[in-house]
Amino acid sequence: MARKKKGDPVHGWLALDKPLGMTSTQALARVKRLFNAQKAGHGGTLDPLASGVLPIAFGEATKTVAYAMEGEKSYRFTLRWGQATETDDTEGAVIAESHRRPTRAEIEAALPAFLGEIEQTPPRYSAVKLQGERAYDLARDGQEFELKKRLVEIHELTLLDIPDEDHAELEMRCGKGVYVRSLARDLGEALGTHAHVSALRRTAVGAFTEDKSISLDSLESLGHSPAAFEHLLPIETALDDIPALALSEVEALSLKRGQSVSLLSRLYKERITALDLEVGEVVCAMAKGKPVALARYEGGSLSPVRVLNL
Numbered sequence: 001m002a003r004k005k006k007g008d009p010v011h012g013w014l015a016l017d018k019p020l021g022m023t024s025t026q027a028l029a030r031v032k033r034l035f036n037a038q039k040a041g042h043g044g045t046l047d048p049l050a051s052g053v054l055p056i057a058f059g060e061a062t063k064t065v066a067y068a069m070e071g072e073k074s075y076r077f078t079l080r081w082g083q084a085t086e087t088d089d090t091e092g093a094v095i096a097e098s099h100r101r102p103t104r105a106e107i108e109a110a111l112p113a114f115l116g117e118i119e120q121t122p123p124r125y126s127a128v129k130l131q132g133e134r135a136y137d138l139a140r141d142g143q144e145f146e147l148k149k150r151l152v153e154i155h156e157l158t159l160l161d162i163p164d165e166d167h168a169e170l171e172m173r174c175g176k177g178v179y180v181r182s183l184a185r186d187l188g189e190a191l192g193t194h195a196h197v198s199a200l201r202r203t204a205v206g207a208f209t210e211d212k213s214i215s216l217d218s219l220e221s222l223g224h225s226p227a228a229f230e231h232l233l234p235i236e237t238a239l240d241d242i243p244a245l246a247l248s249e250v251e252a253l254s255l256k257r258g259q260s261v262s263l264l265s266r267l268y269k270e271r272i273t274a275l276d277l278e279v280g281e282v283v284c285a286m287a288k289g290k291p292v293a294l295a296r297y298e299g300g301s302l303s304p305v306r307v308l309n310l
Helices: 024-035 059-069 104-114 135-140 180-190 216-222 235-239 249-256 266-275
Strands: 012-018 040-042 050-058 073-081 083-085 094-097 116-120 150-164 167-174 195-205 244-246 282-287 290-297 301-307
Touching (some): 012 024, 012 059, 012 216, 012 235, 024 040, 024 050, 024 216, 059 235, 073 180, 083 195, 116 180, 249 290, 249 301
Parallel strands (some): 050 195, 244 282
Antiparallel strands (some): 012 050, 040 050, 073 167, 083 094, 116 150, 150 167, 282 290
């Protein structure tokens, strides 16, 4: 006899405004308990020293977490000039200092070099794995190691304000895998000084934005009530960049059974042309306005990748 799962079958996304001083895992646990959800996960870790948008998936939405993490991200952050730290943020000890403070003109002149596709070395205190070990564990153990540079993409990088000579406030829109802490470190070096992140806030992850988010305090004040559930977003919110293809109920049932669906009819050929689908591309198969599955378009047919049991 199958063991009954604890909690309720909740499905959908929540854009949580994670507070400072809390890990993403801790925030996830509190929200999961609040909704009494059987299953939950988050789309993109935020450090305890960072606040902002943390997408949380419930139930069948957890099958779309990978797509949420692929989404474009936006940040507002403050750099502290003149100090390099072990962790490239305020958590680590200061390991080097400089008296040099860049001017507004110097900062603005340096930013274009960090736009587009660039090479970036992750911070030593990061979750990057080396031979199965997390870099932050190796760093805490005092081990010597080198992290390889990675290609990342920064779409926009803007200087917002210089509140005092020691600090600068910036805004960034970027692709997957960009470390704000690495950017701070590298920008400091490019300007002939040191720098680390003293404040960080994520303002968007794909379609999950600040205006759609709710603070943990506000959510907990609602309790396990209908008002709390009104803040849930549809599963397809994480699939904002993925084409949607409407199917009939019969075709949707075939996908849910793990079977391929033929798209050779003239109607589907017209839809595929309109969507500009390429072979191998993943679509969100819809039926009656609800997502049925993530499916791959393969030369005239759709094959299920992840079935959504709603």
